[in-house]
Amino acid sequence: MLDLVGLTKVYGDLTAVSDLNLHLDPGDVFGFIGPNGAGKTTTIKMLATLLRPTAGDALVNGVSIVTQPEQVRGLIGYMPDTFGVYDDVKVWEYLDFFAAAYRLPRERRGPVIEEVLELTDLTSKREAFVEELSRGMKQRLCLAKTLLHDPPLLLLDEPASGLDPRARLELRDLLRGLQRSGKTIFISSHILSELADVCTKVGIIEAGRLVAAGTTEEIIAAAGLTRTLAITATAGLELIEPLLAGRHGVQDVVVDFAAHTARIGFAGTLDDVPDLLLTLLQGGVKVTGAVEGASDLEGLFLRLTRGQVA
Amino acid sequence: MRLDNPIITRELRGSLRGNRAIWAYTGYALALGAVFAWAWTSARPVDIDALLGNARPAFASTFVGYWVTSQVLLLVAAVTLRGAGSFAREREQQALDSLYAAQRNPSGVIFGQVGAALVAAVPLFILGLPFYAAAWLLGGVYPSEYAAVLALLPVCVLLAAVAAVGCSLYARTTGQALVLACGVSLLIGLGGAIVSIAAQHTPTESPSRSYLPVVLWAALALLGVALAWADILGRRIALTTDGTVAWRPRAWWLLAVITIAIAMRSRSMELVEPLVVLGGLGLVALMVLLGGEDLGRTPTRWWQIWRHAPASAPAFLVVLAGVAAALSGPMFDGLHWPHPIPNSLIVALACVLWGQWLHLVLGRQTTAALLTGAGALFLLIIYGGTGAAAFPIAAAVCGGLLLGLRVYTDRQTSAPPANPR
Ligand SMILES: Nc1ncnc2c1ncn2[C@@H]1O[C@H](COP(=O)(O)OP(=O)(O)OP(=O)(O)O)[C@@H](O)[C@H]1O
Ligand SMILES: [Mg+2]
Numbered sequence: 169m170l171d172l173v174g175l176t177k178v179y180g181d182l183t184a185v186s187d188l189n190l191h192l193d194p195g196d197v198f199g200f201i202g203p204n205g206a207g208k209t210t211t212i213k214m215l216a217t218l219l220r221p222t223a224g225d226a227l228v229n230g231v232s233i234v235t236q237p238e239q240v241r242g243l244i245g246y247m248p249d250t251f252g253v254y255d256d257v258k259v260w261e262y263l264d265f266f267a268a269a270y271r272l273p274r275e276r277r278g279p280v281i282e283e284v285l286e287l288t289d290l291t292s293k294r295e296a297f298v299e300e301l302s303r304g305m306k307q308r309l310c311l312a313k314t315l316l317h318d319p320p321l322l323l324l325d326e327p328a329s330g331l332d333p334r335a336r337l338e339l340r341d342l343l344r345g346l347q348r349s350g351k352t353i354f355i356s357s358h359i360l361s362e363l364a365d366v367c368t369k370v371g372i373i374e375a376g377r378l379v380a381a382g383t384t385e386e387i388i389a390a391a392g393l394t395r396t397l398a399i400t401a402t403a404g405l406e407l408i409e410p411l412l413a414g415r416h417g418v419q420d421v422v423v424d425f426a427a428h429t430a431r432i433g434f435a436g437t438l439d440d441v442p443d444l445l446l447t448l449l450q451g452g453v454k455v456t457g458a459v460e461g462a463s464d465l466e467g468l469f470l471r472l473t474r475g476q477v478a
Numbered sequence: 479m480r481l482d483n484p485i486i487t488r489e490l491r492g493s494l495r496g497n498r499a500i501w502a503y504t505g506y507a508l509a510l511g512a513v514f515a516w517a518w519t520s521a522r523p524v525d526i527d528a529l530l531g532n533a534r535p536a537f538a539s540t541f542v543g544y545w546v547t548s549q550v551l552l553l554v555a556a557v558t559l560r561g562a563g564s565f566a567r568e569r570e571q572q573a574l575d576s577l578y579a580a581q582r583n584p585s586g587v588i589f590g591q592v593g594a595a596l597v598a599a600v601p602l603f604i605l606g607l608p609f610y611a612a613a614w615l616l617g618g619v620y621p622s623e624y625a626a627v628l629a630l631l632p633v634c635v636l637l638a639a640v641a642a643v644g645c646s647l648y649a650r651t652t653g654q655a656l657v658l659a660c661g662v663s664l665l666i667g668l669g670g671a672i673v674s675i676a677a678q679h680t681p682t683e684s685p686s687r688s689y690l691p692v693v694l695w696a697a698l699a700l701l702g703v704a705l706a707w708a709d710i711l712g713r714r715i716a717l718t719t720d721g722t723v724a725w726r727p728r729a730w731w732l733l734a735v736i737t738i739a740i741a742m743r744s745r746s747m748e749l750v751e752p753l754v755v756l757g758g759l760g761l762v763a764l765m766v767l768l769g770g771e772d773l774g775r776t777p778t779r780w781w782q783i784w785r786h787a788p789a790s791a792p793a794f795l796v797v798l799a800g801v802a803a804a805l806s807g808p809m810f811d812g813l814h815w816p817h818p819i820p821n822s823l824i825v826a827l828a829c830v831l832w833g834q835w836l837h838l839v840l841g842r843q844t845t846a847a848l849l850t851g852a853g854a855l856f857l858l859i860i861y862g863g864t865g866a867a868a869f870p871i872a873a874a875v876c877g878g879l880l881l882g883l884r885v886y887t888d889r890q891t892s893a894p895p896a897n898p899r
Contacts, residue, residue, distance in 0.1 A: 216579045246579040252571030254488065261491055268484035269580040313576065 169194045169352045170321055174224035177210050184210040186376040197347050199367035200356040207376040208356040209249055212325045216246040228321055245314030249325040253298040253306060262298050263313060270317040284312040304335040324355040340366050397432045397460055404453035405430055411451040485590025489597050506602060510609055513545050546627050549606050550670040553599045554638040554663050561595035561642025562659035566652040595639040634670035638663045
């Protein structure tokens with residue numbers, strides 16, 4: 169679906185993006201994470217054919233962004249990180265404008281606009297003026313605009329910045345829906361929690377270099393990172409530490425007697441969780457609940473990036 | 479033909495919404511009417527001879543002199559204001575990226591913006607038509623004058639629109655674009671006004687067509703500037719988006735054919751105007767230059783002038799000025815060789831070859847074009863000094879402004895911008 173082959177962008181003597189290699193399959197949701205100035209926007213702009221790579225190439229469904237940018241524009245929906253809307257234009261007219269820019273036939277524009285309005289929950293705002301929408305609505309409108317020509321690949325540059333927690337949840341649901349309909353989504357962010365449970369793959373970029381890429385599982389395994397198991401128990405909390413002492417992979421145990429909880433940090437895979445629980449149960453800990461915090465992207469992020477970018 | 483350019487549609491929707499537009503149009507029609515009425519009353523009582531076409535009433539010259547002039551200026555102002563806001567405003571609103579990413583074809587954006595700017599002028603022009611009709615009924619205005627005006631208006635307006643959109647594309651802010659565009663449009667408007675006055679018959683003159691070739695040549699020269707702008711803009715936009723598309727308007731060739739046809743027609747009317755013939759030749763050469771390949775890939779020889787485009791295009795506009803000036807008579811008798819045609823050809827050739835050579839030696843388009851321009855202007859000073867040089871000079875100033883703009887924006891874009899966050 170999307171292949172980056174040595175994608176590089178150099179500004180003067182600053183290498184903003186350096187030799188990115190990546191492969192995404194249809195239906196993947198790729199979380200592109202990195203600190204400010206890491207090169208996320210630069211990468212997305214190159215994929216959106218707005219910037220010409222200094223070296224390397226990217227193929228969208230086999231179409232090169234360097235040699236066939238015009239075809240590529242038909243295959244992607246691009247949502248910029250900062251965007252403006254026009255004055256004196258209504259919501260449906262704004263969408264009609266982009267539908268025409270994407271060369272949708274005139275008679276198909278009406279139904280398609282209704283469809284994306286429905287999808288982004290803006291139907292009630294159809295006749296409103298664009299500049300009067302709230303920030304979150306504008307964000308949704310911009311997303312609606314990128315869906316008009318039904319592109320197989322969506323490039324979303326920090327779509328959740330400036331949204332309140334509820335709007336973020338709604339965005340997440342929307343993205344899940346789009347993923348189910350078979351779209352590949354390339355989404356950049358530095359807010360990690362918003363990506364944690366939507367993404368099937370994650371890439372961490374710092375100072376233009378991809379420091380880690382793959383499924384969240386793979387990255388955690390590769391980086392030897394801590395998985396956390398949060399446990400609530402009615403009794404036997406004091407037994408946990410002795411039971412696990414010396415057990416392979418267990419790194420630390422934090423018990424909170426007042427709250428009847430414990431956090432166990434361990435290095436391993438998901439398959440280790442039942443064994444661990446069994447040990448605890450057999451040892452006499454009255455476990456009433458256990459939550460595995462696999463996608464600890466925050467910790468991953470902080471460990472893999474060292475703030476090299478000013 | 480169905481108009482399906484999104485930018486023009488959006489412009490129409492925006493401008494037709496609300497009462498603002500309708501009040502503006504009403505005000506405009508009232509203003510036109512007031513000028514017309516003033517011209518009409520100042521020419522009273524109506525002269526029966528004039529109505530029968532035997533003599534020219536005072537009204538006609540006032541009409542052509544003031545009314546048409548004011549319409550040219552108004553229309554130019556309208557498209558300038560809209561055109562200057564086009565790209566610069568979208569850039570300020572941060573809406574440009576989305577637009578570029580949505581367009582399969584970059585030239586659609588530029589056509590759309592120029593078209594949207596022209597949209598402002600169309601109703602204004604149509605509102606003026608009844609007044610032309612009234613003037614026709616009142617008599618005394620010659621058909622050729624109408625023809626000249628009708629050719630002049632669209633050319634000036636198109637030129638102003640293209641220039642304003644160009645300024646907008648290059649400028650960083652809307653304010654800057656507005657100042658630049660107004661500067662360029664002032665020249666265009668004044669040029670248009672001068673032509674409209676030049677197109678007038680003076681009562682003592684027997685009806686002669688000798689002014690017509692000059693007017694047409696001036697109009698074509700203005701159109702040439704407009705298309706040169708369009709071409710350079712096309713390249714600019716191609717570079718902004720992906721750097722591979724080269725936009726080459728083939729309308730150039732159509733213009734060449736028209737120019738030559740006009741020149742031939744003048745000949746058959748035994749009104750051989752060297753200006754027309756040479757202007758036509760110059761435009762053809764200009765087109766050849768602008769239709770050329772980009773520099774790069776394979777080495778270019780200095781005499782392959784068609785491969786040096788677009789650097790040589792502004793220089794060539796100045797060359798045209800030199801040619802026209804050479805024909806207009808000597809400023810220093812001693813330097814003037816009294817054979818206009820070979821003289822002009824020598825001037826033109828010298829400028830072109832010099833420009834190409836400079837381009838190759840210096841490797842910098844802008845510097846070469848500026849130096850060529852300077853050389854051509856030097857020749858202009860030597861050979862110029864008469865009224866006919868006014869339009870080529872205006873064209874040269876436009877070219878100079880364009881170059882200045884290029885140098886300025888090159889400097890702006892080569893410096894790395896501040897970190898976006
Ligand atoms: N037009 C440009 N010219 C020169 N340098 C640039 C340009 N655009 C971006 N950069 C630099 O490239 C680097 C990467 O910028 P980019 O905008 O891609 O970062 P980002 O990961 O999107 O950051 P953020 O999270 O703040 O949006 C930065 O150091 C930036 O200063
Ligand atoms: Mg960014």
